[in-house]
Amino acid sequence: MTTAIDIADLTLHHPGAEGGSPALSGITLTVQPGESVALLGASGAGKTTLLALCDGRLRGWRGQVSVLDHPLSPDKPPALSARVDTGFIFQEFALVERSTVERNVLNGRLGRMPGLAAFFGHHSAADRAVAYKAMSEAGIADLAHRRVDSLSGGQRQRVAIARCLAQEPKLILADEPVSNLDPARADDILGLITGAARARGVTAIFSSHQPDLAMRYADRVIGLRDGKLQFDRTAAEVSPQDIARIYHEAGSDAPLPPQKPGLRVVT
Numbered sequence: 001m002t003t004a005i006d007i008a009d010l011t012l013h014h015p016g017a018e019g020g021s022p023a024l025s026g027i028t029l030t031v032q033p034g035e036s037v038a039l040l041g042a043s044g045a046g047k048t049t050l051l052a053l054c055d056g057r058l059r060g061w062r063g064q065v066s067v068l069d070h071p072l073s074p075d076k077p078p079a080l081s082a083r084v085d086t087g088f089i090f091q092e093f094a095l096v097e098r099s100t101v102e103r104n105v106l107n108g109r110l111g112r113m114p115g116l117a118a119f120f121g122h123h124s125a126a127d128r129a130v131a132y133k134a135m136s137e138a139g140i141a142d143l144a145h146r147r148v149d150s151l152s153g154g155q156r157q158r159v160a161i162a163r164c165l166a167q168e169p170k171l172i173l174a175d176e177p178v179s180n181l182d183p184a185r186a187d188d189i190l191g192l193i194t195g196a197a198r199a200r201g202v203t204a205i206f207s208s209h210q211p212d213l214a215m216r217y218a219d220r221v222i223g224l225r226d227g228k229l230q231f232d233r234t235a236a237e238v239s240p241q242d243i244a245r246i247y248h249e250a251g252s253d254a255p256l257p258p259q260k261p262g263l264r265v266v267t
């Protein structure tokens with residue numbers, strides 16, 4: 001693989017929003033295999049849109065987009081064989097609430113199973129081994145037989161991560177994976193996602209509203225404002241001015257996010 005993500009001169013309007021400002025405009029960026037990248041930006045900056053684009057879910061954009069060396073088309077969804085290598089962790093978990101943790105994590109295997117076995121949900125011993133390894137890594141093996149609707153938010157997010165890992169993706173995309181969690185759990189979950197990605201040598205891209213956490217766990221940070229790229233730097237290079245530019249000068253009335261020691265926000 002030469003690049004995990006390669007985007008050139010991308011402009012995207014959501015359907016029904018063609019007359020207004022584009023959700024993303026003039027975006028050019030490359031993510032190397034194995035990098036952990038954080039997307040920062042105020043609400044509406046375009047983080048979810050960029051992640052959904054990389055997940056092959058959006059149509060009608062202009063520019064060039066390639067994911068895991070497969071060029072995406074603005075006119076049609078990518079082939080399933082290409083999509084199976086991308087795992088997505090949703091902010092709201094997207095789990096089958098009335099099913100067990102084990103079933104949900106095994107669902108991560110479906111894209112890698114032969115058609116009939118997937119249709120009937122017949123998982124092989126190898127599928128189960130992968131799913132149990134993922135549950136164990138996510139710290140939820142002891143919850144395997146619990147129903148998801150009996151779990152806390154932090155536990156649910158671990159199930160969603162285990163399901164993603166069970167898929168054995170080469171690219172992990174996570175949309176605000178810690179926004180519903182308290183600070184200690186948010187720290188644990190971002191550590192789990194980026195740690196699992198690094199241990200496998202796979203790429204992780206996550207969006208966040210918490211610059212301090214993002215900089216702690218990402219190798220690289222991309223800042224967006226109003227659909228435009230504002231900065232793209234290593235985590236160590238991100239400056240207080242960068243953070244101020246995407247949050248405060250964007251007109252956001254959100255409270256200033258907590259900063260890592262030594263990083264003071266200039267407004």
Ligand SMILES: Nc1ncnc2c1ncn2[C@@H]1O[C@H](COP(=O)(O)OP(=O)(O)OP(=O)(O)O)[C@@H](O)[C@H]1O
Pocket residue numbers: 014015016017022023041042043044045046047048049050
């Ligand atoms: N389905 C949609 N139809 C029309 N416009 C949309 C749609 N989804 C997003 N948008 C618009 O696209 C822009 C980017 O939204 P996006 O959800 O990508 O931002 P975000 O940075 O993820 O925000 P947040 O942090 O609140 O999740 C916003 O102006 C939003 O209103």
